[in-house]
Amino acid sequence: MKLTDVLRFASGSLAGARARTLLMVAAMAIGVAAVVVLTSLGEGARLYVVGQFSSLGTNLVIVLPGRSETTGNPGMLLGETTRDLTLDDALSLTRSRAIRRIAPLNVGSALVSTHKRNRETPVLGSTADMLAIRHMSMGQGHFLPGGDPRQATPVCVLGAKVKNELFGTQQAVGEWLRIGDRRFRVIGVLASQGQSMGFDSDELVIVPVASAQMLFNTSSLFRILIEARSREDILRAKQDAEDILAKRHEGERDVTVVTQDAILATFDRILRALTLAVGGIAAISLAVAGILIMNVMLIAVSQRTQEIGLLKAIGAAPGQIRVLFFAEAAVLSLVGALAGLVLGFMGSFVIGSLYPLLPSTPPWWAVLAAFATALGTGVLFSVAPARRASRLDPVESLARH
Amino acid sequence: MIQLSGIQRVFQVGDQEVHALRDIDLSIGAGEYLSLMGPSGSGKSTLLNLIGLLDRPSAGLYRLDEHDVTGLSDEEQAQVRRDKIGFVFQFFHLIPRLSAAANIELPLLLAGVPAEERNSRVARLIVDYGLTGRETHRPDQLSGGQRQRVAIARATVMQPAVILADEPTGNLDRATGQEVMSILEGLAAKGVTLILVTHDPEIGNRARRKLRMVDGRIVADQRA
Secondary structure, X not given: OOXXXXXXXXXXXXXXXXXXXXXXXXXXXHHHHHHHHHHHHHHHHHHHHHHHHHHHOOOEEEEEEOOOOOOOOHHHHOOOOOOOOEHXXXXXXXXXOOEEEEEEEEEEEEEEEOOOOEEEEEEEEEOOOHHHHOOOOEEEEOOOOOOOOOOOOOEXXXXXXXXXXXXXXXXXXXXXXXXXXXXXEEEEEEOOOOEEOOEEHHHOEEEEHHHHHHHOOOOEOOEEEEEEOOOOOHHHHHHHHHHHHHHHXXXXXXXXXXXXXXXXXXXXXXXXHHHHHHHHHHHHHHHHHHHHHHHHHHHHHHHOHHHHHHHHHOOOOHHHHHHHHHHHHHHHHHHHHHHHHHHHHHHHHHHHHHOOOOOOOOOHHHHHHHHHHHHHHHHHOOHHHHXXXXXXXXXXXXXXO | OEEEEEEEEEEEEOOEEEEEEEEEEEEEOOOOEEEEEOOXXXXXXXXXXXXXXXXXXXXXXXXXXXXXXXOOOHHHHHHHHHHHEEEEOOOOOOOOOOOHHHHHHHHHHHHOOOHHHHHHXXXXXXXXXXXXXXXXXXXXXXXHHHHHHHHHHHHHOOOOXXXXXXXXXXXXXXXXXXXXXXXXXXXXXXXXXXXXEOOOHHHHOOOOEEEEEEOOEEEEEEEO
């Protein structure tokens, strides 16, 4: 029997039982669509996080005070405090050839007030290079001035939202305001950027790092941001930063240096696993669809005993009967899977237009896997019905009317 | 052409053994026109199914065209059925969703005959059996006589050597029954071996050779 004839015959018998066929196609389609939509959500979340990380800066290496050890370190238990990172530590890092620029970072919260209004705002102490490292851009005026970072110049840069809240539509650049107990002159306003990594630059006030240290009465730093010269230099920059700081800290490696790539890779792994898990859960609905197909095919076999008996009488071998039923299941799953893909892509398009922030496209491997699983379960679960059909006794099946 | 020797067919019904066929020895030559008559339960349909390889004997030897077919596998038997045997049933057994032409085409489809040849063979049979204009009709749009003619066309489309007809007129009125009989007898006249099961003596007596069965045995074998 020729393949095209088998397919035509199978399609014919599917078309002959319209309600049954529609039901099974729907079950299959829902399963495939679920896989496509859910994995596209997971993949969207992953791309979102990756995007957020990239907006933090490129070739970024971050130095944190303290070191998390996996080997036993009695320091924590004995109450030994970690050594502070200082501004001089940060400045010493520029010696490395792999490091293009650095930005020391100090964070605190302070009351920011003009003569009319005030509000509690996160205050960031940094240097001129931060603008370039964090890929921020100015709306008005200038960023922090270059020059010696140890100098506590009384100037500040406002986030777009802080500016609006404190000055409304009035000119802010050139005005004076008060942060904590000190007076600062506004020299610039950041362009509105929105959130990145839960850090809203629109709600920040940025001052020179030395001013921040005075303001918060501390000599330590919260972080040091390092931009490596190139992607290839990231690891060397990390190594250099560790070496330089160890030398300055009497040979003790008491800082943690992480690369953005490493963090990104971790998130990437976690979210990929999440996508897989969600896809797997959706695939269960495909298995359910498979069982439904088996059930309905078994009913079809008992409804069509006469037809099967006749096919045998006119010379269909048991193998041919099996192939015919397989073909029916395959055509059914194929149509169901295609309908599911259309449904799934429509669904992820709708989600994409509802939440434009999430880049929602189903990953190609999930689409392929959903398709293959649909076909696989369809054919797998038709093994039992096909066998039953091929084993029917022709005399008995023809005797029934 | 058909040689049965020592054929037994025993069914197990509960814990009782039912002998549907006992010690059947029968030889049928090529081109014979033969009727099998007898009361219900005498084993005539069982014998017909056995000859048609739809059933296997419990004991005995069945030779078809000088070949032992009792020991063939299911797949091999299916092939013999397809190539050498045509069935005509009382209840036609047409596939309801297929058109008349598609029903006739079915054995060719199973045999993997190319589409062109299929179409020409089916077209010829449609003309031969007076079904012109009905080829696209489904069975429920055909009369009883037309349905049986479609069924006979299906049985002959592979040009088998043997036609087995189980009560072919049992579901038809007299006039249509006559019409169907003359088609079958036309085939017999062309040299096809025709075996007819019936309990209508008027039909059965038209055959050149008449077998009578009672209780699984052949009790009479008359040749005209």
